Amino acid sequence: MASKAQTPPLALRAATYGFVAVWLTLAAFPFLWTLWGSFKVELDFFSITNWTDALTGPRTQETHGSAFTGAGYEGAWVQEEFWRAAINTFIVCFFVVCTSLTIGTLGGYALSRSGFRYTFWLLITALIFRAMPPITLVAGYMLPFFEWNVWGILPTTIIVLVAINQPFTLWMLHSFFQNIPKELDESAKVDGCTQFQAFRHVIVPVMWPGVITTGLFSFLLAYNDFAVTSMLLSESNRTMVPEIAAFLGTTYTEGNVMFAVAAVVSATAPLFVLVMVFQRQIVSGLTAGAVKG
Amino acid sequence: MKHRTFFWFFLPTGLAMLLFIAAPIVSVVLQSVHTPHEAVLIEVENCGPFGCTTETIIDQEATAEIRAERPLGRFVGWDIYLDRGHLAVAEVGALWSETDSISAFVSGLGNLPFYRAMAFTLTYTFACTPLLIALGLVIALAVNALNRRLKGLVIFFSLLPMIVTPLVGSLILFWMVDSRGIIGNFLQWLANDPDLSLKASTPLTWVMLIVYGVWHSxxxxxxxxxxxxxxxxKDQIEAAQIDGASRWDQVRFVVIPHLMPLVTFVALIQLMDNFRMFEPIVGFNAAAHATSLSWIIFNDLGGETRQLSAAAATSVITIVGVAILLSPVLVRTWRDFRSKT
Structure with a gap:
């Protein structure tokens, strides 16, 4: 397909491959390094004498009898009870994704099918809300939540995260539903369906690709959130990210940095799998807004 | 779709946004002009065998009562915005009349928390955004020239820095640039200075955070x-080739103009995102050298004393900043909408 004129000269090709190799190292090496290091003892991972200690692990061998040790993971998951945070994260993510997709689908569908002017203003409002940094809203939640005694529990955080998620969900699903031909539900309505029945029986069966992409981003927002979860959850209800931040406070003094390293690796692993499975959807979701706008 | 049907479809999501985004904004604005009630003081006379003494004590009951009655606190107007922790008008005025050179004035401003945070936030925002756009463009051009098998792999690894939680990503890099970590070690070797520590110097901390920001975005x-x-x-590229354009000319005169709308899009999104950064500051433990507006809010809200009013005032200032950055996007959306209808 590529004509001879379009084949780049050898030097340029070499430069391209070299650059991509450098970028790959920059992007992937920190993760691999931390994964490898998380199975060492602190004196090896943070070695004063020689950086190759983190690779070979002489002190790990001395203390544990082998070059790899799960001590960091045991400390984090068993001793510091990181599994609680993992369960909390799972609960929060599950309910945030389900709720925000349910109400977001209804709202996004309505926005795409109503031709009135107010839909534009609703979308603009959603865009403004989307730009609000969550941390600025947190100051507004604190006082009422204390007054009503709902601070610190998971349901409150779930509802807040769902709401913060809505603007983005609405925009994604709105543009997705606009690509589904209006004639589909129009014809269902001609056959005597109400709007909701048309939605339920005609649109729902074909909407899953868009919903899955949107759901991925809802999941990422809930999973990665630090501002809201660290401020609105009490100590025993913390999710993984604020728990890691809390580790930094306590474990640095106790000299158990490896607990935090293990926790960080544990929190990154699910994202690895997610990107591996849903790479195509993530890329299409990221570009959806850009190519249209 | 009828208004009524639209209303019922939109109600759940509309309600969620109204209650948990619109209402908190109102609440933040209200809180920022109120401050907690001062304790009610009363004077009591204690008479003992050695005569009478008057004491000033806190009337717990009355204080609790007034706090329960009006939980927002007392109205103070703009006071919180103007105090030392925020715009620090009095301090800036004093500084202006005391210092005789601009540089002394600027370094004096650096001691005020709000201006310190603004200096870093703006430097970070306007350094990161162009750099990451340039890097992203070069990666895109390079990856586009690869064969198809490699592309998927490169895209997979490229997504990782962006997908991981900012706090986790910054921690991973922080441990590597630690003076006992691998990059820290390498830099010490490079600079031939075994005591070099990125954490200890303000300019190096800023550079570190900006590098992290570019890596992440x-x-x-x-x-x-x-x-x-x-x-x-394709035909434009071919036409350019026939006209004798070199590879660089093709990129400059065909590819970049074609991507220009996307560059604007990325720039606008990233300006807003970088403006509100604060997780890396927590992750890099860099608060001694670099703070941002969001970090100030985070810091005021956390800890033993939750300074709600101070945090609320900073929040309002941040929202105003975001609004300024957002306005070009809104104007653009409005123009698109006008041209469509």
């Missing part, structure tokens, strides 16, 4: 530009 720019490159019109 370049993948987003890359993915968007890469998608844009797939829609590049």
């Amino acid at each position: 370049a993948p987003f720019a890359f993915v968007v530009f890469y998608a844009g490159l797939q829609t590049l019109p």
